[in-house]
Amino acid sequence: MLRFAANLGFLYQDAPFLDRFQSAARDGFAAVECLFPYDVPAAELRARADEAGVKVVLINAPPGDWSAGERGLASLAGRDDEFRDSIERGLDYACHVGSPRLHVLAGVLPAGASRDAAIARYEAALCWAAEQGARAGVTLMIEPINPYDMPGYLLQRQEEAHAIVERIGSAHLRVQMDLYHCARVEGDVVAQVRRWLPTGRVAHCQIAGVPGRHEPDEGSLDWRSVLGAIDEISAATGWEGWIGCEYRPRRGDVACGTSDGLVWMRGLTSKD
Ligand SMILES: O=C(O)C(=O)[C@H](O)CO
Numbered sequence: 001m002l003r004f005a006a007n008l009g010f011l012y013q014d015a016p017f018l019d020r021f022q023s024a025a026r027d028g029f030a031a032v033e034c035l036f037p038y039d040v041p042a043a044e045l046r047a048r049a050d051e052a053g054v055k056v057v058l059i060n061a062p063p064g065d066w067s068a069g070e071r072g073l074a075s076l077a078g079r080d081d082e083f084r085d086s087i088e089r090g091l092d093y094a095c096h097v098g099s100p101r102l103h104v105l106a107g108v109l110p111a112g113a114s115r116d117a118a119i120a121r122y123e124a125a126l127c128w129a130a131e132q133g134a135r136a137g138v139t140l141m142i143e144p145i146n147p148y149d150m151p152g153y154l155l156q157r158q159e160e161a162h163a164i165v166e167r168i169g170s171a172h173l174r175v176q177m178d179l180y181h182c183a184r185v186e187g188d189v190v191a192q193v194r195r196w197l198p199t200g201r202v203a204h205c206q207i208a209g210v211p212g213r214h215e216p217d218e219g220s221l222d223w224r225s226v227l228g229a230i231d232e233i234s235a236a237t238g239w240e241g242w243i244g245c246e247y248r249p250r251r252g253d254v255a256c257g258t259s260d261g262l263v264w265m266r267g268l269t270s271k272d
C-alpha cells in the first residue's frame with residue numbers, strides 16, 4: 001500500500017507554517033516533510049506534529065545561504081567546517097522531532113570548477129556525514145535534482161546517486177528519488193522506478209506533476225502507472241518508504257486549494 005507524506009514547505013501555503021500539521025492531518029496524511037524548519041525550536045515543532053498526530057519523516061540539513069543561491073554545502077571547496085556544522089545541526093533537529101531521514105543537498109557547481117574534484121569532495125563529505133548519521137540513528141538522503149529548477153546542481157541523475165551510495169557503502173546513506181526531477185532529466189519514470197526501487201538504496205520518494213510541479217494529475221507524468229509500479233514493488237520487496245507530495249497546489253493562493261487538489265490521491269493511501 002502506498003504511503004503519502006505532505007510536504008509542508010509546498011502544501012497549505014494559505015496557512016501559517018505551524019498550522020499546516022493540523023491541515024495535513026485533517027486531509028488524512030499520517031506523515032509530513034519539512035524543508036528547512038530551523039526558525040522554529042524543535043520542541044515546538046515536535047509538539048505541533050504530536051498534537052496533530054502526524055510523524056515528521058524528512059527534513060533537510062541547513063543548505064548554506066539560500067538567498068545567495070546556495071543549494072547545499074557538501075561539495076563546495078573550503079566550506080568543510082560549515083558543512084559539518086550543518087550536519088550536526090540537522091541531525092540534532094532530526095532527533096528532536098523524530099525524523100528518521102535528513103536530506104543533504106549537494107551544492108551548485110561553480111562556473112568553471114572541476115566536476116570531478118567536486119564529486120570527490122562530495123563523497124568525502126558524505127562519508128563523514130553518514131558516520132554521524134549512523135551514530136544518531138538517522139538516514140542521510142541524497143537527491144538528484146533537475147537543472148531547470150536548480151541550474152548547476154551537482155547531482156542530477158539516479159545512476160550517479162546510486163553509484164555514490166554504493167561506493168560509500170553505509171546503511172545510513174540512501175537515495176531520495178524525486179519522481180518529478182527524475183521525469184525532467186531521465187524521462188521514463190516507470191522504467192526508472194522499476195530499475196532503482198528494488199535495489200534497496202531508495203529510502204524515500206517524492207512526486208509532482210510534470211512539467212508544472214503541480215498536482216501529479218496535471219501534466220505528462222503517467223502517475224497512475226508510476227504509483228502502480230511502486231505499489232507492486234512494495235508488495236514484492238517490502239519497500240516501505242513514504243512518497244512526499246512536494247508540489248505547488250494549482251489553487252495554492254486560495255483557501256482550501258491544497259485539500260481540493262488532493263482528489264488524485266483518494267483511494268490510494270495507507271496510514272500505517
Ligand atoms: O527540491 C527538491 O526537490 C527537494 O526535495 C529539496 O529538498 C528542496 O530543495
Ligand SMILES: [Mg+2]
Nearest residue numbers: 143178206246
Ligand atoms: Mg524533492
